[in-house]
Amino acid sequence: MNIRIPIIGLEFGEEEKEALINILESKRITRDGWTEKFQEEFSEFLGVDYCSTVCSGTVALFIGLKALGVKDGERVVVPAFSFMATIDAVLLAGGRPVVVDIDEYYTIDLNQLEDAVKKYKPRVVIPVHLYGQPADMENIMYLSERYGFYVLEDCAQAHGAEYKGKKVGSWGHIGAFSFYASKNVPMGEGGALTTSDENIYKEIRKWIDFGEHPAFNVRITEFQAALGTLQLRKLRERNERRRNIARIYTENLSGLYEVPREREGAYHVYHLYTLRHERRDEIVKKLRDKGIDARVYYDYLLNEIRESESLPTPNAYRFKREVFAVPVHPFLKEEEVYEVVNSLKESC
The missing domain is CATH 3.90.1150.10 (Aspartate Aminotransferase, domain 1)
Structure with a gap:
């Protein structure tokens, strides 16, 4: 079968080529200026205080759940309709998924969400901004304050999406992003967690930075960060x-x-x-x-x-x-x- 009009399109120009060559010549291929630059520019773009890059969107969701204190058996609400990483991250973090329906916009159904929250008393709710459509974050955050659960936004498909003038990834307690090759900001592979809560940011960093706590090596390379930074600007x-x-x-x-x-x-x-x-x-x-x-x-x-x-x-x-x-x-x-x-x- 000859596919002439592909569903995924990528375009990299001279800027990207020059950046990658410069990284090769510098021999500083990880944990250097481009990673810092991407985190700073992505934070500014979203209007949040902190951004931590990781190796994938799935890892971003997992670390987000652990940073919000999800322990074995604690319930996490997810919508029925999403990529499997949304629920896999819950299971990997030790949580018990509670699945609810979606509305006509392909996002989490608010009526069912409230029913689920009353019945199961989850620690975290994961609204998914599916296909690039923002969930009703204003009312989700209202329910969060009313019932006392955390909100971890799954923004894997929604770079730059907004609801009522505020970008997704800046509404909830944490935003989780993917920069897979098909995304609106492609790095090839990669992810990020965003927040404006300093204490939550510190919990996120415990899973990323080696030191007094056990951590993972989930960093991105300078090559990914350079591609992401230049693609973000477009x-x-x-x-x-x-x-x-x-x-x-x-x-x-x-x-x-x-x-x-x-x-x-x-x-x-x-x-x-x-x-x-x-x-x-x-x-x-x-x-x-x-x-x-x-x-x-x-x-x-x-x-x-x-x-x-x-x-x-x-x-x-x-x-x-x-x-x-x-x-x-x-x-x-x-x-x-x-x-x-x-x-x-x-x-x-």
Whole structure:
């Protein structure tokens, strides 16, 4: 199968090449200026006081849970619909996952969240900003204050997303990010934890810095940090391009497909542009036969693939059978965008 329009797009220029060559020539390939620069610039970008880079988004979630004091058997609430790392981090940290449904925006359902909090009294809740759509962080933080749980934001797919003018990763007690190759800020591999709470920051560092406490070696290299820094500086422009492509899709496909909805007050960054259709599998095959890289994210629920306690998840169950994503990366040419549109119209 010849895929002509890929779902993931990467672009590195002369800046990145020069930075990587300079690192090689300096022979300072880890724990140097680029790592410090990235942490500083990412903190400033998000409006938080502290940023700690780690080797992956999964590790960021794990360390975030341990920094918030999750002990064996303590409950952590997660949405049913997310990448498996969200629930795996809970299990690796010794927590007991409690799975709740999602709303029409693919983010955690607030009514079920409150029910779960009352019933299970979790230590931590992990809202996932899925596909680049911010969860309703204002009300989640209200519930956090009311019921006394910590909030660990899973921001792996939402670099630069905002809710009511405030960036995700700055709402909760901790934000966890991934910089995998497909993300809006790609390093290849990598992750970060963000917070503005000094005491939480110190707990995070206990898991990263060797010394009086047992710790992991989960650092990134200077190569990753340089790529991340330079890609971060282009993020605003590229997110706007994603949003423009998404607008074209939505204007042309509404009525034929269930198109993404933006939560009021949200700035969606469209890590993925996700459609729904009852004949999903047939449509995906037709698109791929035409060279368009359509994919399903995700065809499973977290309460199906991992042992957990769960409330009823009817929305997530329906959506997992209907969702699929089409290319929305910022390097698509205009003719490619309209080829995707026309192919989608023909395929339904």
